[in-house]
Amino acid sequence: MFFIVDDEIPLRFTGAQVTLGLDANGDFALNPVRPACQIWRNALKDWMISPTGEVPVSINHVKLTEARKVLPSDTIRVGKYRIELRFLDQDKIITRAVREKQFKLEADLHHTVVDLVGHSTTGLSQQEYRRRIESAIDRALGATMIEPEIEEYLSVQAMRELLLDDIHGYAHGPNHGSQNWRQRFAPLINSLRKLVRVNPNETEVQKAERVDILLPWALQRRKVRVEPEQRRALALELIREELLDIIFGLGPLRDLMVASDVNDIMVLPSGKIYIERNGQIQDSGRRMASPVISVDICQRIVGGVGRRLDQTSPMVDARMPDGSRLNAVISPVSINGPALTIRRFPNSRLTADDLIARGAFTRSIADFLRACVGARKNIIVSGGAGSGKTTLLNILASSIPPEERIVTVEDTAELQLPHEHVVTMQSRPPNLEGKGAIPIRELVRNTLRMRPDRIVVGECRGGETLDMLQAMNTGHDGSLTTIHANDPQEALLRLEVMALEAQGIDLPSRAIREVIASAVDIIIQVARLPGGARRLTSVCEVVEFDEVDGAVIIEEIFKLPQGGRKTLRAATEMAFTGYIPTFIQELLEVDGLTVESIF
Numbered sequence: 328m329f330f331i332v333d334d335e336i337p338l339r340f341t342g343a344q345v346t347l348g349l350d351a352n353g354d355f356a357l358n359p360v361r362p363a364c365q366i367w368r369n370a371l372k373d374w375m376i377s378p379t380g381e382v383p384v385s386i387n388h389v390k391l392t393e394a395r396k397v398l399p400s401d402t403i404r405v406g407k408y409r410i411e412l413r414f415l416d417q418d419k420i421i422t423r424a425v426r427e428k429q430f431k432l433e434a435d436l437h438h439t440v441v442d443l444v445g446h447s448t449t450g451l452s453q454q455e456y457r458r459r460i461e462s463a464i465d466r467a468l469g470a471t472m473i474e475p476e477i478e479e480y481l482s483v484q485a486m487r488e489l490l491l492d493d494i495h496g497y498a499h500g501p502n503h504g505s506q507n508w509r510q511r512f513a514p515l516i517n518s519l520r521k522l523v524r525v526n527p528n529e530t531e532v533q534k535a536e537r538v539d540i541l542l543p544w545a546l547q548r549r550k551v552r553v554e555p556e557q558r559r560a561l562a563l564e565l566i567r568e569e570l571l572d573i574i575f576g577l578g579p580l581r582d583l584m585v586a587s588d589v590n591d592i593m594v595l596p597s598g599k600i601y602i603e604r605n606g607q608i609q610d611s612g613r614r615m616a617s618p619v620i621s622v623d624i625c626q627r628i629v630g631g632v633g634r635r636l637d638q639t640s641p642m643v644d645a646r647m648p649d650g651s652r653l654n655a656v657i658s659p660v661s662i663n664g665p666a667l668t669i670r671r672f673p674n675s676r677l678t679a680d681d682l683i684a685r686g687a688f689t690r691s692i693a694d695f696l697r698a699c700v701g702a703r704k705n706i707i708v709s710g711g712a713g714s715g716k717t718t719l720l721n722i723l724a725s726s727i728p729p730e731e732r733i734v735t736v737e738d739t740a741e742l743q744l745p746h747e748h749v750v751t752m753q754s755r756p757p758n759l760e761g762k763g764a765i766p767i768r769e770l771v772r773n774t775l776r777m778r779p780d781r782i783v784v785g786e787c788r789g790g791e792t793l794d795m796l797q798a799m800n801t802g803h804d805g806s807l808t809t810i811h812a813n814d815p816q817e818a819l820l821r822l823e824v825m826a827l828e829a830q831g832i833d834l835p836s837r838a839i840r841e842v843i844a845s846a847v848d849i850i851i852q853v854a855r856l857p858g859g860a861r862r863l864t865s866v867c868e869v870v871e872f873d874e875v876d877g878a879v880i881i882e883e884i885f886k887l888p889q890g891g892r893k894t895l896r897a898a899t900e901m902a903f904t905g906y907i908p909t910f911i912q913e914l915l916e917v918d919g920l921t922v923e924s925i926f
Contacts, residue, residue, distance in 0.1 A: 332408055343368045347405055348382050355408040363405045366397060366412075374412075382406050413540045425476050426612075430598070432477060434616035436566065437573060439467045457575070464570050468563055481562035482553070486512075487542055488565065490519050494534055512561065518551045532588055578624050579613040580669075584651075590671055591713070594621060596664030603713070606859015621665040625655040634756075644756065646739045676721045676743045687715070688863045689900050692885055695866070695925045698914040699849055700726040703805035709818035710853035715861040716809040717741050717785065719853055723807055724783050734774045736767060737785030750777060767791045768829070771798070784808040790829035792822055793839075799846035815850045815867045819843060819879050837877050844872035844879045848910070862887060863901055868908045882906045 332355050344367040348359035363382035369375050377394035378384050384391040385404045397403070403410040443463035444456075451459070473481070489509060493516050509516070522545045525534050545551050553561075572578050583592050583602060591603035598615035601608055615621040622636075629636045632645045632653075641660040645653045652670040679693045699706060700723050708723070710716045721742050727733060734750045735742050742751070752774070757764040767784070768791035774782050775798060784795055786809045799806050810825070812818035819840075826832075826839045852865035866885040873880055885901040903926045914920060 332410055346379070347403075347410065348379070349406055353406070355405060355410075364391060364403075376403070411544075413544060425480050428474065428477050429480065430614055430616045432471075432473070433566065433569060433573070434620065436464075436467050436471065436570060437616060437620060440464055440570060440574070443467065460574055461571070464567055468567060473559075473562060478559060478562045481565050482558040483542065483546065485561035485565035486515065486519060486553075487538055489516050490523065490538055490542065491535060493520060494523075494525050494538070495531065511564075512557075515551065515553065515557070519545065522550055530588075531586070573616070573620055573624070577628070578620060579615060580624065583611060583613070584649075584669075584671070592667075592669040592671065594665070594667035596661055596666050598664070603859075606855065606861070618664045621667065622657055625657065625665055625667050628653060629655060646753075650740065652739050672741055677718050678725075679722050682718075682722065685860070686900075687861055691925055692863065692866065692901055694920060695885075695914070696723060696851070697726045698917040698920050698925070700724075700805065700807075701728070701917045702910065702913040704848035704910065705799045705804060705846055706807050706849045706851060707818060707822070707847055708807070708809040708851050708853065709812040709815060709821075710809070711811065711813060711855065714853045714855045716853055718861075719851065719863075720783070720785070720807055720809050724781075727781050727805070731780035732778065733781045733783060734777050734779040735783045735785070736770045736774060738767060739785075741785060742783065750779075768794055771795055774798070775801075775803075779803060780805070782806040786810065787822075787825060789825055790832075792825035793829040793832060793842075796822070796826060796842050796846040800842065812852075813854075815852055815865055815881055815883075818850050818852070819869075819881070822847070840877065840879050841872050844869060850881065866901070868906075868910075870909065882908075884908055 344365060346358050346362045346365050348356060348363040349361045350356040351360050361381050362379040364376055364378050364384045366374060366376050374397050375394055376384075376386070376391065376397040378391045382405060386395070386397070386401050388402075388404075391403075397412065399412050401412065403412070440460065440463045443466060444459050489512055492509065519542065523538060523541050525537055529537070546553065569578070572581055577584060579600060580592060580594075583589050583600070588604050589602045591608075592611075593601045593603075593608075594615060595601065596618075598618070598621060600611045600613045600615070602611045603609075615624070626636050628647065629643050629645050632647060634643050634645045636643045636655055636657060638657075638659070641657045643653075643655050645655075647653055647669070650672050652672075654668045655665065656667075657665040679697075682688060683690055683693060696706075706723060708716045708719050721744070724733065724735075724742060724744055725746075727744075727746065729746055729748075731746075732748050732750075733744065733746055734752065735744070736752050736754075738754050740751055740753045752770045754767050754770060755763065755765040766789075767787075768789065771782070771784060771791045771794045782795070782798055782803050783806070784791070787795055788811070792810075795806065795808055810818055810821050812821045822843050823836060823839050826842070827834070827836070847869045850865075850867045850869060851863060852867070853861060854864045855861050863885070864887040865883055867881045867883050870880045870882055872878075883904045884906055886904055887901050907922075907926070908914075911922070914925065915922070
């Protein structure tokens with residue numbers, strides 16, 4: 328929410344309740360000394376306003392005497408100050424119907440451009456092909472009548488994109504925000520920038536939110552004058568840039584691929600694009616204009632990393648140049664259209680302090696886990712997809728003493744360790760002929776010949792599990808890995824099943840369980856709670872193998888209180904169960920640790 332005070336730069340508020348009024352000097356303030364009214368959100372998610380009686384308050388020139396619903400269009404007077412509210416979700420100009428018209432317009436123009444250029448590009452250089460595309464776009468736009476409501480929306484979006492580029496000091500992609508375009512509308516952007524007055528200390532998300540709020544307000548209040556010819560020019564330039572990006576770049580994925588707070592990008596067969604942001608899956612408001620465009624962009628991405636996506640190879644997994652993991656599925660496997668999933672990774676990894684601040688675990692548990700790594704305990708991190716296994720593995724591996732030699736094995740190189748003596752190995756998929764694959768299992772075997780002090784495997788998901796367990800049992804203490812499982816008992820079962828999948832090995836289940844019991848010391852369970860928060864839910868010791876029952880015995884050292892995994896309670900902390908691990912004496916040898924500090 329924003330408060331616009333007497334046409335001045337607004338005050339930003341995030342929360343469910345705020346008090347407005349005057350400070351000791353009589354100036355407008357949030358949570359003031361002299362309160363005037365409260366604005367709060369009720370159970371129906373409506374924003375309400377109620378007077379406090381200390382300072383006179385009116386809404387639309389009528390004195391406020393009791394609680395009532397407040398709308399973005401309402402004008403509030405607090406003493407001598409005039410206040411307007413702006414809610415981000417309610418203040419967007421575009422409607423669903425107009426957005427659908429925009430997508431159809433872009434799809435029709437894309438089809439027209441492809442027809443004008445023709446499908447035969449043999450003998451054309453990339454420069455000549457691009458020149459033909461640009462010429463075709465100009466011809467198509469010259470013959471296109473744009474509805475006024477779409478032109479209005481596109482012009483505002485063009486101003487938004489140019490303003491954000493100007494604020495961030497960069498263009499979002501190779502086609503978008505071209506220098507000629509930016510220079511042409513520079514006077515307009517300078518005027519808008521003076522109104523927005525972005526704080527340089529704000530994050531990119533906060534800057535974008537401020538622009539989304541203030542740009543419509545500035546245009547509605549005619550703070551900046553935009554001539555009709557200028558609006559049309561802005562709309563046409565935006566369509567031109569978006570068509571170029573659809574044909575040569577990432578299209579509507581462009582902004583999402585550079586947004587620092589987007590973890591996952593999911594394109595549905597319908598063309599809708601969803602993202603995961605701060606643990607929440609939400610509609611990005613973007614979509615692919617047509618299935619043809621979805622397939623073209625998927626093929627362009629996978630082609631850039633040497634993979635193929637067509638009717639004969641309708642599924643593909645690939646690692647993008649920035650380290651993101653990509654999965655694409657098209658017809659005939661995906662019945663109702665192409666689907667694309669991109670798992671993005673941040674440039675810098677979270678630290679133990681970051682996770683403590685987010686409530687994932689406590690300082691004492693962090694010290695306990697650090698001591699386990701220092702004492703060379705073999706650790707398995709277990710959890711579901713997106714629960715934070717790799718993040719925790721990176722933190723644990725970062726605790727390895729700097730003088731030790733580390734060899735990491737991953738499907739996609741994600742670990743970012745601060746150590747100097749690290750050898751990073753990554754598996755390789757087969758080439759177009761189906762040859763040249765180097766699986767994880769082969770790499771794990773190879774690590775044993777590399778004189779490692781520590782072996783870190785990004786994830787065990789097949790026969791390499793047995794090789795990892797054998798390495799743990801043959802002098803490579805302190806090894807780390809992750810597996811997919813929903814609880815520690817299931818993690819043991821998964822380890823057994825995956826070890827049995829190893830080719831060329833014919834061992835009974837009982838023997839595998841004995842190997843697991845002697846190899847693994849600690850199982851850490853992580854989970855993603857409703858609402859997106861990620862927590863440690865259990866830390867267990869693998870105690871021994873029961874010769875009578877033939878089972879692996881585990882004991883919980885820490886666990887999340889009952890109900891903590893099913894309910895989002897930010898203050899919930901893991902509790903000590905009372906069980907002291909058998910290797911406690913080894914942990915106490917780590918500098919600065921005592922039984923009291925750990926438990």
